Amino acid sequence: MLSTDMVSSLVLGVVCGLSVVAVGIVVVVLYILYRKRHRASACLNIKSGYEAVGDCKPSLMSISSSSQEVSISKESRTVQPRSSSMSTTSHGSMRSDLITDDTSSISARSEASVDSLVFEANFGAIRPDLYPRKDIVLQQASLDTGHGRLHTRLKYDFRTSDVVVHLIEAQDLPPSELLGGFNDPYIRISMVPAVDERIRQSSVKRRTSNPYYNEYFKFPVAFDDVKDKLLTFHLYDYDKFSRHNLIGQVEIDLGKIEISNSVEMWCDIQKHQQPVGVLGELLISLSYLPTAERLTVVVMKAKDLKVSTTTTSADPYVRVSLLIEGKKVKRKKTSVRRGSVTPVWNEALAFNVPAELFPKVEIEVSVMDHDLIGHGEIIGRCLIGPNRAGIEKSHWNDMIQNQRKSIALWHHLRR
Known part of the structure; x- marks a missing residue:
């Protein structure tokens, strides 16, 4: 049996142990509360x-x-x-x-x-x-209405120094019964004064009075010289027999518009007017065969011949002269067409021209009114050659660049 002293000692030890444990628990609880308050x-x-102290994860x-x-x-x-209302x-x-x-x-x-x-x-x-950026849209109206409208866009390309012409379309062209078969329109574009010898021409649109082209053409010209240029559009009716009737025209003065930005234009087409001093027109075809050294001039037809007499008709024929360095060396003529101011010949006149002399050659084409007494009276003429200007020079150069091909073009007759 345990003695009283042993039991007392045991009880005292247990109490002390419990006290130590209780104190430890209290200390732990206080430490936990302190940590929570500190966090x-x-x-x-x-x-x-402020700067965080300790590790705190909110x-x-x-x-x-x-x-x-x-x-x-x-x-x-x-x-x-928001992107739309941030500002x-x-x-x-x-x-x-x-x-x-x-x-x-x-x-x-x-x-x-x-x-x-x-x-x-x-x-x-x-x-x-x-x-x-939207194009500037301009309207160029004319008092001479009823011939349709031309739609184009102009812009100057500073990278290449070109005037760029975007030929878009033509609308409301006159019915065929008013203009003698207006079915196959095409447009020829030129710049006056001319900047080169190229002929800029659109494609032919078959049997339509609202042709859509969507074609681009360039004219090399310095920007400072643009204001002195006149851009012209000539509207033709194509015929497979080379009967290209000039129906109307549009002229745009580049000095009156600003083409540094793109300019879209609607222009009324004006009826073609004969230039002052023109005595009619003559359709001529040229071709040169270098192997045979032969220059062929085909006199096709004339229209609107102006006669100086009181009669309304004439007896025209055509005389073609070959000139070398300005001197007439050979002459040939067509047959006479009686009582007509719109004669048709379709006659070929050939000349032998050596290749070494070809750069010095010109031809003089004269329309004459036949007279039984004398040599006849001249109605009008034109000179075609490399030293001429305008359409006469362009026709000649076109023939040289397309040898063995017949190149037909209308020429104005003058005194």
């Missing part, structure tokens, strides 16, 4: 804008140890600006929606965090695709 203070410093839900009240706080969210939105309307504990100072400081919002990198950049 809560650190989180409060973070929300107030939570959406926190429970206080004293009152067991639950408070839920929303995380700060970055507000992205008119104030900073005050772009605040983070922060809800904190019932502390007004913390809420005020959280509003200051708007400065840390992240914006898109391209915000405020100019986007040219949102501001498309």
Whole structure:
């Protein structure tokens, strides 16, 4: 049996042990409470804008140890600006929606965090695709209406120093019964004064009075010289027998419009007027065969011949003279067509021309009114050759560049 002293010692030891355990538990509880309070203070410093002490990970839900009240706080969210209304939105309307504990100072400081919002990198950049440049549209009206309209676009290309002509379309061309079979229109474009010897001509649109072309042409000219140029469009009716009737024309004075930007134009087509001093027109075809050294002049027909006598008709024939260095070396003529101011010949006159003399050659084509007494009276003439100007020079150069082919063109007759 245990003695009384042993029991007392045992009881005392158990009490001491329990006391030590109780003290340890109290110490642990106090330490835990201290840590919780210290972490809560650190989180409060973070929300107030101060540097955090210790590791604090903010939570959406926190429970206080004293009152067991639950408070839920929303995380700060970055507000992205709307692209369409950013320029008119104030900073005050772009605040983070922060809800904190019932502390007004913390809420005020959280509003200051708007400065840390992240914006898109391209915000405020100019986007040219949102501001498309529209062509300037001009109307060029004429008192001489009823011949349709021409739709074109003009622009100067500074990279290549060219005037670019976009021939778009023609509309409302007169019916065929009014203009003698207007079915196959094409357009010839030129610049006055001429910038080169090229002939710019559109394709032929078959049997239509509203031809759509969508073709581009360029004229090399310095920008400072553009204001002195006149752009002309001549509208023709094509015929497979080379009967190209000039129906109408459009003239655009480039000195009156600004083509540094694209200019779209609608122009009334004017009826073609004979130039002053013109005594009619003659259709001639030229071809040169270098192997045979033969120059062939085909006199096809004439129209609107002006006779000086009181009669309304004439007896025309054509005389073709070959000139070498200005001297007439050979002459040939067609047959006579009685009583007509619109004669048709379709006669070929051939001349032997050596290749070495060809650059020095010109031809003089004269329309004569036959007279039984004498040599007849001259109605009009034209000179065609490399030293001429305008259409006479262009026709000759066209023949040289297209040897073995017949090149037909209308020529104005003058004294």
